[in-house]
Amino acid sequence: MDWLAGLGLMWIEGRFLGIEWHAWKVVGWVGNAIFFSRFVVQWYATERLRRVVIPQAFWWLSLIGSLILLSYAIQRRDSVFIAGQAFSWIPYLRNLWIHRRNKSSQLTCPACSRVSPSDYRHCPKCGQVLSEASDKGGSDTGSVLAKGH
Numbered sequence: 001m002d003w004l005a006g007l008g009l010m011w012i013e014g015r016f017l018g019i020e021w022h023a024w025k026v027v028g029w030v031g032n033a034i035f036f037s038r039f040v041v042q043w044y045a046t047e048r049l050r051r052v053v054i055p056q057a058f059w060w061l062s063l064i065g066s067l068i069l070l071s072y073a074i075q076r077r078d079s080v081f082i083a084g085q086a087f088s089w090i091p092y093l094r095n096l097w098i099h100r101r102n103k104s105s106q107l108t109c110p111a112c113s114r115v116s117p118s119d120y121r122h123c124p125k126c127g128q129v130l131s132e133a134s135d136k137g138g139s140d141t142g143s144v145l146a147k148g149h
């Protein structure tokens, strides 16, 4: 059992893994875990689509993680840590706002559910006429590929 204690794998006098644990330490580590998980999410999304993408979840995890870390830093009264987290949430919030605004102006294909910019008249994946253009001439998918997008 001494070797477990030597590696810090036993709970001794409030310490585990060489870390002195208390409620705020748990808050700090949860913030760290959430903030780190954004890289996993972004990497997964990029590998899945085989191009560099930043999913909306990346900005949510960034925002939540940084606010938790900021609260921890304030509680610890660590000026370096506070300065590092004090303003980082602003671009995260701004990116979420822009993402939301863009999403509301996008069109979803009724046939394949692909999301396209609002100025697209046809789905680039399946050629379906998108909602705003469908009022004019019905679903003429033959001319879609010729026009392209």
Ligand SMILES: [Zn+2]
Binding pocket: 109, 110, 111, 112, 113, 114, 123, 124, 125, 126, 127, 128
């Ligand atoms: Zn489609």
